[in-house]
Amino acid sequence: MRLLSSRRRHPAAKALLLVAALFVIGAVYAAVAPTQQSAAEPNTSQQVTKGKELFSVNCSSCHGLNGEGTSQGPSLVGVGAAAVNFQVSTGRMPLAQPGAQAPVKPREFDDEEVAALAAYVATLGPGPAIPNASQYSTDGLTDEEIARGGELFRTNCSACHNFTGRGGALPGGKHAPSLFGVSNLHIYEAMLTGPQQMPVFSDQVLPSQQKRQIIAYLEAIHQEPNHGGLDLGGLGPVSEGIVGWAIGIGCLIGFAIWITARGARAR
Numbered sequence: 394m395r396l397l398s399s400r401r402r403h404p405a406a407k408a409l410l411l412v413a414a415l416f417v418i419g420a421v422y423a424a425v426a427p428t429q430q431s432a433a434e435p436n437t438s439q440q441v442t443k444g445k446e447l448f449s450v451n452c453s454s455c456h457g458l459n460g461e462g463t464s465q466g467p468s469l470v471g472v473g474a475a476a477v478n479f480q481v482s483t484g485r486m487p488l489a490q491p492g493a494q495a496p497v498k499p500r501e502f503d504d505e506e507v508a509a510l511a512a513y514v515a516t517l518g519p520g521p522a523i524p525n526a527s528q529y530s531t532d533g534l535t536d537e538e539i540a541r542g543g544e545l546f547r548t549n550c551s552a553c554h555n556f557t558g559r560g561g562a563l564p565g566g567k568h569a570p571s572l573f574g575v576s577n578l579h580i581y582e583a584m585l586t587g588p589q590q591m592p593v594f595s596d597q598v599l600p601s602q603q604k605r606q607i608i609a610y611l612e613a614i615h616q617e618p619n620h621g622g623l624d625l626g627g628l629g630p631v632s633e634g635i636v637g638w639a640i641g642i643g644c645l646i647g648f649a650i651w652i653t654a655r656g657a658r659a660r
């Protein structure tokens with residue numbers, strides 16, 4: 394008897410569950426989708442208008458009235474919002490005067506203005522968008538993945554930025570800056586947009602997950618306590634190896650001479 398009734402309840406329960414699920418999906422959709430659409434549009438167009446105004450006052454003298462570029466600055470068509478966010482929020486842009494390399498300086502625009510400039514430049518041509526927090530956050534990466542980030546850093550970045558990210562000189566009075574204290578967002582954007590002589594590491598070359606691993610590696614080595622002693626400028630295995638070799642071999646030679654001298658005296 395009991396078995397029979399429970400069997401009868403099953404199909405009805407299933408149907409009810411289905412209806413309930415559909416209802417929940419519908420409710421969530423109704424709550425989320427339309428508000429997102431209606432909120433986003435006027436906001437963006439206002440932002441673009443504001444960005445264009447800021448651009449014509451602060452940037453167009455070098456980048457052209459429509460970002461097409463002049464003899465003073467490159468075209469910004471297709472550089473994307475990420476390049477603008479990187480250049481303006483690290484204070485590189487607006488450039489004060491032409492030089493070998495745009496220096497990092499205190500930023501001139503607040504977050505809202507940077508976002509407006511980025512939104513405007515993004516309308517000039519398709520380019521990389523500003524990455525979202527889930528792309529550059531290093532939460533939940535395992536030690537193994539961080540070690541993988543170290544490998545990726547040594548293969549792709551250390552030639553210019555040094556093994557420990559301390560930076561280094563480049564030809565023509567330029568330099569690859571130290572990566573200490575650079576925010577995760579800016580590290581991600583630098584890879585995505587390749588400022589100056591730095592190559593672009595697109596998502597085809599270095600997928601988002603690998604970029605996160607590199608960021609996590611940099612975070613890890615920059616948190617590492619200094620264990621004291623002489624770090625030889627952190628120049629990496631080559632210089633450290635040479636010093637170790639010279640001192641080590643030097644000691645061995647000295648020791649060998651001492652032994653021979655003693656041996657000769659004993660005879």
Ligand code: HEC
Pocket residue numbers: 448451452453454455456465466467469472476477480481486487488489490491494495510586587588589
């Ligand atoms: C005095 C001239 C000058 C002004 C003003 C200036 N720029 Fe630049 N900009 C340059 C030069 C030169 C470069 C390339 C040099 C470099 O990469 O270091 C550049 C590079 C850039 C890049 C990188 C392009 C790329 O290919 O990744 C962006 C983005 C940019 N500028 C945005 C701006 C914005 C936004 C403003 C206004 C807030 C601005 N610039 C103001 C001269 C200028």
Ligand code: HEC
Pocket residue numbers: 483485494495497546549550551552553554563567568569570571572575579580581583584588589590591592594607
């Ligand atoms: C060919 C040399 C070169 C390589 C390889 C290179 N970079 Fe760079 N990088 C540069 C130069 C030059 C700059 C400075 C650009 C400027 O000032 O406009 C830079 C700037 C940066 C910045 C911005 C630092 C700041 O102070 O705002 C970051 C972050 C960065 N690089 C990370 C990386 C990472 C991560 C890699 C490897 C995936 C890498 N770079 C590979 C040359 C290089």
